[in-house]
Amino acid sequence: MTLDISSVLQGGYNHPLSRQWQSRRGLDKSMFMYPIFITDDPTTCVEISSLPGQCRWGVDRLEGFIGPLVKKGLKSVILFGVPLTCEKDGRGNPADDPQGPVILAIRKLRELFPTLFIATDVCLCEYTSHGHCGILHEDGTINAVPSAERIAEVALAYAQAGAHCVAPSDMMDGRVKAIKRKLIDNGLGNKCLLMSYSAKFASGLYGPFRDAAGSAPSFGDRKCYQLPPSAKGLARRAIQRDTVEGADIIMVKPALPYLDVLADAAQLAPDYPLAAYQVSGEYAMIVAGARAGVYDLRVMAFETTESIVRAGATLILSYFTPQFLDWL
Numbered sequence: 001m002t003l004d005i006s007s008v009l010q011g012g013y014n015h016p017l018s019r020q021w022q023s024r025r026g027l028d029k030s031m032f033m034y035p036i037f038i039t040d041d042p043t044t045c046v047e048i049s050s051l052p053g054q055c056r057w058g059v060d061r062l063e064g065f066i067g068p069l070v071k072k073g074l075k076s077v078i079l080f081g082v083p084l085t086c087e088k089d090g091r092g093n094p095a096d097d098p099q100g101p102v103i104l105a106i107r108k109l110r111e112l113f114p115t116l117f118i119a120t121d122v123c124l125c126e127y128t129s130h131g132h133c134g135i136l137h138e139d140g141t142i143n144a145v146p147s148a149e150r151i152a153e154v155a156l157a158y159a160q161a162g163a164h165c166v167a168p169s170d171m172m173d174g175r176v177k178a179i180k181r182k183l184i185d186n187g188l189g190n191k192c193l194l195m196s197y198s199a200k201f202a203s204g205l206y207g208p209f210r211d212a213a214g215s216a217p218s219f220g221d222r223k224c225y226q227l228p229p230s231a232k233g234l235a236r237r238a239i240q241r242d243t244v245e246g247a248d249i250i251m252v253k254p255a256l257p258y259l260d261v262l263a264d265a266a267q268l269a270p271d272y273p274l275a276a277y278q279v280s281g282e283y284a285m286i287v288a289g290a291r292a293g294v295y296d297l298r299v300m301a302f303e304t305t306e307s308i309v310r311a312g313a314t315l316i317l318s319y320f321t322p323q324f325l326d327w328l
């Protein structure tokens, strides 16, 4: 048999250069944002068993850890606070403690690496006694207004400490608007980027992160604020709401199981950079499969990341960032 003209596609992508032309956009180092866990013992570096290859870092260890990565082309990081000794309470007061790990790390990184873009995750769950992402009513349900106000307060503290970007992951209604207002009112509206975890789903893939950050809820779950996995409509509404409320970058999280949502975001918010978070469970799954001999780690890291970009991401939060700095 002979193939019809219309059957033959492979001539168009059999060369490395023609494959590049066929890609929506190739991967480059500037697309990677590296998530980093900062703990309150300044001198430690403790491996996180659920996240192979990732550690909890003390502020004094950041120079030795980040310096070589910056030399290899690291452009941005996102910081997560992992306080181990602080007094947690109902409002997450330690979140913006001026001597807390995140604020100290922002100052330190700004000083050490003037060209590094520093984003900070903004949430309360690492700092509340109940482990939920907002402030609760007596009956354990979310109290929306004080939650958004408190989140905005924390975001402002990070911005004032020098963060280039604040990224609320709490999923409280109204928080994007509250943060943007707060930044503008305090003279930081034009200095600090607001990246919203807009379509953040209630996912089983956050398990390793909650281990790493000690942020699992002490009762119940997060299903009343994170989105139901099959709720495409809610995800689209959340994305549109966040653009109206002042987000500068829209994020979808997790990444791989939600590529359709990412593609929707690209169409709903075509004028915004889009971020995707390849979360801890996605990373752990890929590493575990590779260790079990199911596939090659590098092949899978590339394939999943390229898929995320193909779906519409301009920016990827990835635990594979250090490897990609070597691979690209």
Ligand SMILES: NCc1[nH]cc(CCC(=O)O)c1CC(=O)O
Pocket (backbone or CB within 6 Å): 121, 123, 125, 133, 169, 170, 205, 206, 207, 208, 209, 210, 215, 278, 279, 280, 281
């Ligand atoms: N608000 C907490 C937060 N911020 C980022 C992640 C997940 C990141 C990851 O799994 O890599 C989570 C977990 C959660 O919502 O329970």
Ligand SMILES: [Zn+2]
Pocket (backbone or CB within 6 Å): 123, 124, 125, 126, 132, 133, 169, 170
């Ligand atoms: Zn949270």
Ligand SMILES: [Zn+2]
Pocket (backbone or CB within 6 Å): 121, 122, 123, 169, 170
């Ligand atoms: Zn968070």
